[in-house]
Structures are given as structure tokens and as C-alpha cells.
Amino acid sequence: MRIGLLTDGGYPYATGESRLWCDRLVRGLPQHEFDLFALSRSADQEQQGWVRLPDRVGRVRTAAMWTHFSEDTRHTGRPRGLTGRLATGLGRSYGRRDRRRFTAHMAALVGAVCAGAETGPEPEGVDAGTVAGLFTDGLYGLAELAGEHGGLHHALRSETTVRIVETACRAPGTGRTVHGATVPDYLAFVAELERSLRPLSLDWYDEDGLGAVDLCHAASGGAAALPGLLAKRFFGVPLLVTEHAVPLRAHYLAAPEAPLGAPVRALLANFHGLLASEVYRQAALITPGNTHVRRWQERFGADRNKLRTVYPGMEAERFAAVGEGDDEGGPATLVWIGRIEPAKDLIALLHAFAEVLRAEPDARLRIFGAPVQGAEGDTYLAQCRALAAQLFPDEATDAHAVGDNPVTFEEIGGPEVPDLAEAYAAGGVVVLSSVVEGFPISLVEAMFCGRATVSTDVGAVVEVVGGTGLVVPPRNPRALADACVALLRDPERRARLGAAARARALELFTVEQNLAAFRGIYLDLVGHAPSRWTTPPDPGDPAGPPRPFATPPEAHVLGALPPGRIAGALPAGAARPSAGVAVGAPAAAGASRVPSWALDAEGVCAGARGAGDGDA
Structure with a gap:
């Protein structure tokens, strides 16, 4: 199957978090193909380059989270590399209808952030479900708008956004810290919010990008998992989230030293808390690296039935x-x-x-x-x-x-x-x-x-x-x-x-136990996922062929199949499988491959026998 590995400030870059773990995962599961979708965090990280990638990595798409919003990340000649272009849509051609949509979605998102900016994931006097609903409505509404117009960078940094933030901060019921925000605080929060929502404006969300994978595996929560949220919403791709540390905890610890005012820190803390809660809610499975991480995830709404501790693998x-x-x-x-x-x-x-x-x-x-x-x-x-x-x-x-x-x-x-x-x-x-x-x-x-x-x-x-x-x-x-x-x-x-x-x-704590755990998790998640469509179905006409695995586990049949024994299982005019196909070997162009579950004990395709072949 094809796995979309989502990273933030790590693999495939030579420096950063989780790079060793991700590299061992990709190299240790040769039966799967991997597409990498990586966010970089600094110019120095990009200058250090990438680690040497194995052949099973098909495509690499990267995007910078540290540049100014008008800059575009360019490919630097690395093998199999593709960049995530940062479009600058919704500029002066922003129509009246789209302006209303943007204002409504941004007001919902920022209103949810301001509602509990000082009280954590369960704001006092405010229904947590209502806050979460406002946040997700705003988030996915902005994502749909970005998909239609090629980006939201100008809109997220616009005067309209600043006024929305000001109105939300001064609304009745907001805490004293947020209520005392000033214009520099509004501008600082808008700048940080644009960076956090930058993945919405990437060109990864198409049939050749995240829509082409069978499973999205986010190597951390937060910004890295945001593309996985949209892949699930637009293409039905299951999302797996692995956290060896808690990005939200790291954000809280860094906040007092950050060069930002108290209102901005409070707003950002609640934004990341709401985003983490949505990631945990949408994930098909969450694999914390230890119980300490697990407790943080449960505090922010992770369902215990979705949690499975998988310790990081290390080279003994x-x-x-x-x-x-x-x-x-x-x-x-x-x-x-x-x-x-x-x-x-x-x-x-x-x-x-x-x-x-x-x-x-x-x-x-x-x-x-x-x-x-x-x-x-x-x-x-x-x-x-x-x-x-x-x-x-x-x-x-x-x-x-x-x-x-x-x-x-x-x-x-x-x-x-x-x-x-x-x-x-x-x-x-x-x-x-x-x-x-x-x-x-x-x-x-x-x-x-x-x-x-x-x-x-x-x-x-x-x-x-x-x-x-x-x-x-x-x-x-x-x-x-x-x-x-x-x-x-x-x-x-x-x-x-x-x-x-x-x-x-x-x-x-060995690499072997870590790989064995994820080998089983991948097969279990994709095996239980519903069939997906080649393109998002039209609500008025849902009929259409379901999308199978991009690379199903049963696609590679060990040994040769006698051509005459499978004729009844192939449609008229279909090409026959080549003899001697090995496990893990790619099929020739145009060749049909028979899944292992379709063969009986003698290697004959089920349904290919005639009435006199001994069927009961």
C-alpha cells in the first residue's frame, strides 16, 4: 500500500525531530511505498539537506513554514523532489460572495479560539462542544475556500482578518488577558495564525498528492497532522497519528520565553489546543510513544479506544x-x-x-x-x-x-x-x-x-x-x-x-518491536477503511467505481501462475500475469495481478474451475 508520511521539522531533512525514527520506519517496511509530505522549520534546516532516501520513497513534497507568506519554496534538485507551492489567492479579485464566506469562517474559528483562550480545553461557562464545532466549521470552511481559490495567504493577513480578531477579543465573555489585547497583539496573532494555517494553501490536496495514498501517517500532531485532516475530509484517507513528544506541551513550555505578549500567547495556546483535539477526534488510531504522552492526549479529548502505546524503536x-x-x-x-x-x-x-x-x-x-x-x-x-x-x-x-x-x-x-x-x-x-x-x-x-x-x-x-x-x-x-x-x-x-x-x-525498545507494531497497524487500518472514490463523489450522483488500494498487500503473488488455470477469472481481453512474479516486485505495465485470497490451495484462481474440476 502507499503511505503518506507527514512530518513537521524533521524527516527527510538531515536535522530535526523524528528523523531517525521515520527513516527506520521507511527502510524497515519494504512491502509498502511511501510518499513524504514535509514541513520545514528554518532556513538552516533546508540548507543541511536531506538524508539519503531509499528507493521505496516515491515522491517528496516540501513546504517552508518559516518564510514570509509571499515567498515560494523552490526545489533544489534533490531526487524525486516536489515542492508544495504556496499560492497567494484571494487577493484583489476576491468577490463579494467569497468575502462573506471568508468572513464567516474566520469569525467562527477566531471566536472559538477567543472563547477559551485563558481556560484551556474546557473553558468555564462555555460549552466545549459548541467551541469545538465553531472551530471545525471555520477550519474546514477555510480549507474549502483555499481549495477553490488556490490559497488564503493574502486573506489571512488582510485587514479583514485583523478586524475579526479585534471584534472577537472584545466580545463579551472573553477573559481579561485577551480582552486587553492591543493592535500590535492583533497583528502578531494574525501573523502566527497565518503560519499555522499555511498547510491549507498548499497544492498537496489533489488526486496525485494526498488523494493518491491509502493511509496518512502523521509523525507528530499539530501542523504536521493538518494535511492529514484535509486528506480525510476531501478523500476519505484514514489518519494515523504518532507522537513521541507532545507538540502542545512544547508550545506551552516555550510560551513564557517567546517574544510575544500575554494575549497572543493565550490565543495561540488555545488555537493549538483546539487543533490537537480535532486531530485526535478525526484520527483512526493514535500511537503515543509512552504513557506520559498518552495522558496529555487524553486530556485534550483523545478517545481511549483509539490509543495504542508504541515505544520508539532504537538500535540495540x-x-x-x-x-x-x-x-x-x-x-x-x-x-x-x-x-x-x-x-x-x-x-x-x-x-x-x-x-x-x-x-x-x-x-x-x-x-x-x-x-x-x-x-x-x-x-x-x-x-x-x-x-x-x-x-x-x-x-x-x-x-x-x-x-x-x-x-x-x-x-x-x-x-x-x-x-x-x-x-x-x-x-x-x-x-x-x-x-x-x-x-x-x-x-x-x-x-x-x-x-x-x-x-x-x-x-x-x-x-x-x-x-x-x-x-x-x-x-x-x-x-x-x-x-x-x-x-x-x-x-x-x-x-x-x-x-x-x-x-x-x-x-x-528495539527497532524490531516498533516495526512489527506498525506493520500490523497499517494492515489493520487500511483493511477496515471503507472503499474510497477515485474523485470526491457528487452528492447528487454517488454512483461510481470505488477506489481500491494504491498498492494492495495481496498485489504480489509468490511464484508462477499457470496461464491456463486462471483464464476463467480474467475478463475478456485482459492481460495475463507474468510468470515468476516475486513478492515485492513491481508488475509490468498493463499486467493483471491476482490477489492471494482469490487462489485455492492448489494455486488455482477461485471461480476458474469448471463443473468437472471437483468443486462441491
């Missing part, structure tokens, strides 16, 4: 040599691995290690990582180095060798630590000190390596670790230090926890 072979070896690494060494940023709370870790060092003078802490890009990451790394120099004045200097310092800041790839597995092998205990975490990848990698772990209770940490590691409250250096000292003083316990951790990781 990369860490097999360390995990299966007897070397315990540095038995008195703590290892921390990750991106150096405030959310990882290295400050608390350094304070905790000062307590560890008092109890165990031979202990060492090796920090492997690089700061996140930007001034914030460099500033935080400098703060951590300064704190280390203050807490350990005699040892923490760059002039000393690695073995002489109780605390070292290192990067993976040097002569002493050439790869990631070697970094985990350098210590006897792996520490995670985060205050914010989604799915803790570094923790799973440590488990593959058979290392005992000490972690803070954030995100999906408890779910991942199970009973194979120690978990302490976040922002508690004393508890973190006590747990580390307990493991450093008990080598038998370290070994026992490390072996249990490796067994748990191999059972739950």
Missing part, C-alpha cells in the same frame, strides 16, 4: 559490545550524556556530585555533550563550567588530564571516546538529572549498555526504567547524591540492575 546492536561485555567501566565513575541546556539541570547535578565526593573521595563525574545551538546553550555551558570550578577549585581546570579531574566536560568523537557506546562504557552508573523530559533516549541507551541508572522522576522516566534503576524527585541534589552513593558502594546491586535494565530494553 550499536551497544551490544558494551552490554554483553563483562567490563564494568569506571566503577567509581558517574556518566551524564545529553544536550547541555537548562532543562537538563546540570547545576543540580554538580551540587549533587559535591555531596557524592564528600562520601566517596575517589568518585568522578564525566559529562559528555555539547550545548544546544544559540547563545542560550553557550551561556548555560559557561555557567556550568564556572560552577564546577567554584565547587572543585583544585581539580576542575582545563589544564589537567582527564584522569586527574573529578569533573570533566567532554565531547564524543575524540581519541579517548570515539563513539557513543564508549561514553556509556566509561562509567559504572549513568545519571539523568532533567527537570523536563519526554522519552529519555539517553536512559534507554544506558539500559542497552547494561548500566545501572539514577534518574529524576520526569516525563516517561519511571515507565522506561521500570524497576531496573533508581528514581528520585527532580531539583533535589541531596536525593540525587544519596542514590548515586548507594550504587557506587554496592557493585553487586549495580550489576543486577544493569542486567535487568538491558533485558527490559531489549524487550520493549
Whole structure:
């Protein structure tokens, strides 16, 4: 079958979220074809280029979410690439009837956003069903208008939209924050709203685009799933949503630092909340990457009957040599691995290690990582180095060798630590000190390596670790230090926890289990989906041929079929299947292929036997 993989700021770009998971999914399911529909988030991401795509990727369509609305994303010569053109319809030729339609749809959408901008997904004093109905009426109405006119960019940025936002913000019943919005806030919200709704104006919604796939698989919610919503509405394509983190949660966490006023942040938060609720409502199945994500999805309306947890798949072979070896690494060494940023709370870790060092003078802490890009990451790394120099004045200097310092800041790839597995092998205990975490990848990698772990209770940490590691409250250096000292003083316990951790990781978090889950999900969703039409049917004349799978699983028959045994199953004049068609091999042009369920035990097409062929 043909899968439309929808991504936002990730695959097929070389940088971004979910790129490794998506690449493993595409390469690990060779029986399916994939079309990619990707939204990019920055100029730097596009300059980094794409990863090398396998042959089973048929088409790639991309669109920029970071450019000005009048700019168009151009193809840069990559293989099989197609861009999503950003049309600029509904300009000066916008007729009176269409102006009324646009005003009505935009007023419904913005009115729903303003109704609960300060109270979350269940606004007080306002019926949640009414708000959701207004939002979806406005959203799909704008989508239909965009489809008729080739885009909505000028209309979404027009003075009409600004006045609609102003009216909605000043309407009775809106919260104090939104009611106090000013003209700069209206303009800022309109600009952000246009970017969020930009997928409505792409040229992906046609029979050769999203209409040609059997299933849309959104690699995250939010903007990435918006094309899937429209594919379902206009073509009946089932929608599968996978979230390893929650984009809505990330939006809330980033909001206080965003260069936007409080009214704009409140409006955007409610817009994304309403969009997430609609995505969950329309999805045929939702696959959270862990229970932490699942709880967020349920809070915003996801039906429990649609939820199925599928853990991200990770490559266990990369860490097999360390995990299966007897070397315990540095038995008195703590290892921390990750991106150096405030959310990882290295400050608390350094304070905790000062307590560890008092109890165990031979202990060492090796920090492997690089700061996140930007001034914030460099500033935080400098703060951590300064704190280390203050807490350990005699040892923490760059002039000393690695073995002489109780605390070292290192990067993976040097002569002493050439790869990631070697970094985990350098210590006897792996520490995670985060205050914010989604799915803790570094923790799973440590488990593959058979290392005992000490972690803070954030995100999906408890779910991942199970009973194979120690978990302490976040922002508690004393508890973190006590747990580390307990493991450093008990080598038998370290070994026992490390072996249990490796067994748990191999059972739950491998690429193989992830691929097996999605292999079954794809077949189940498409198998239960109703037949679709080649083009959207006319409500007055619904008759017409149903659309079969683009590439059905039964299309490839193993072995040769005797030409004379299937004659009765083929219409007059139809071409006969070629002999020796292998599983996964494309059929020759014009060749008919017989599905496996149409053959009996002898390989004869059902219905092809005559009366004397032994039928009961």
C-alpha cells in the first residue's frame, strides 16, 4: 500500500525531530511505498539537506513554514523532489460572495479560539462542544475556500482578518488577558495564525498528492497532522497519528520565553489546543510513544479506544559490545550524556556530585555533550563550567588530564571516546538529572549498555526504567547524591540492575518491536477503511467505481501462475500475469495481478474451475 508520511521539522531533512525514527520506519517496511509530505522549520534546516532516501520513497513534497507568506519554496534538485507551492489567492479579485464566506469562517474559528483562550480545553461557562464545532466549521470552511481559490495567504493577513480578531477579543465573555489585547497583539496573532494555517494553501490536496495514498501517517500532531485532516475530509484517507513528544506541551513550555505578549500567547495556546483535539477526534488510531504522552492526549479529548502505546524503536546492536561485555567501566565513575541546556539541570547535578565526593573521595563525574545551538546553550555551558570550578577549585581546570579531574566536560568523537557506546562504557552508573523530559533516549541507551541508572522522576522516566534503576524527585541534589552513593558502594546491586535494565530494553525498545507494531497497524487500518472514490463523489450522483488500494498487500503473488488455470477469472481481453512474479516486485505495465485470497490451495484462481474440476 502507499503511505503518506507527514512530518513537521524533521524527516527527510538531515536535522530535526523524528528523523531517525521515520527513516527506520521507511527502510524497515519494504512491502509498502511511501510518499513524504514535509514541513520545514528554518532556513538552516533546508540548507543541511536531506538524508539519503531509499528507493521505496516515491515522491517528496516540501513546504517552508518559516518564510514570509509571499515567498515560494523552490526545489533544489534533490531526487524525486516536489515542492508544495504556496499560492497567494484571494487577493484583489476576491468577490463579494467569497468575502462573506471568508468572513464567516474566520469569525467562527477566531471566536472559538477567543472563547477559551485563558481556560484551556474546557473553558468555564462555555460549552466545549459548541467551541469545538465553531472551530471545525471555520477550519474546514477555510480549507474549502483555499481549495477553490488556490490559497488564503493574502486573506489571512488582510485587514479583514485583523478586524475579526479585534471584534472577537472584545466580545463579551472573553477573559481579561485577551480582552486587553492591543493592535500590535492583533497583528502578531494574525501573523502566527497565518503560519499555522499555511498547510491549507498548499497544492498537496489533489488526486496525485494526498488523494493518491491509502493511509496518512502523521509523525507528530499539530501542523504536521493538518494535511492529514484535509486528506480525510476531501478523500476519505484514514489518519494515523504518532507522537513521541507532545507538540502542545512544547508550545506551552516555550510560551513564557517567546517574544510575544500575554494575549497572543493565550490565543495561540488555545488555537493549538483546539487543533490537537480535532486531530485526535478525526484520527483512526493514535500511537503515543509512552504513557506520559498518552495522558496529555487524553486530556485534550483523545478517545481511549483509539490509543495504542508504541515505544520508539532504537538500535540495540550499536551497544551490544558494551552490554554483553563483562567490563564494568569506571566503577567509581558517574556518566551524564545529553544536550547541555537548562532543562537538563546540570547545576543540580554538580551540587549533587559535591555531596557524592564528600562520601566517596575517589568518585568522578564525566559529562559528555555539547550545548544546544544559540547563545542560550553557550551561556548555560559557561555557567556550568564556572560552577564546577567554584565547587572543585583544585581539580576542575582545563589544564589537567582527564584522569586527574573529578569533573570533566567532554565531547564524543575524540581519541579517548570515539563513539557513543564508549561514553556509556566509561562509567559504572549513568545519571539523568532533567527537570523536563519526554522519552529519555539517553536512559534507554544506558539500559542497552547494561548500566545501572539514577534518574529524576520526569516525563516517561519511571515507565522506561521500570524497576531496573533508581528514581528520585527532580531539583533535589541531596536525593540525587544519596542514590548515586548507594550504587557506587554496592557493585553487586549495580550489576543486577544493569542486567535487568538491558533485558527490559531489549524487550520493549528495539527497532524490531516498533516495526512489527506498525506493520500490523497499517494492515489493520487500511483493511477496515471503507472503499474510497477515485474523485470526491457528487452528492447528487454517488454512483461510481470505488477506489481500491494504491498498492494492495495481496498485489504480489509468490511464484508462477499457470496461464491456463486462471483464464476463467480474467475478463475478456485482459492481460495475463507474468510468470515468476516475486513478492515485492513491481508488475509490468498493463499486467493483471491476482490477489492471494482469490487462489485455492492448489494455486488455482477461485471461480476458474469448471463443473468437472471437483468443486462441491
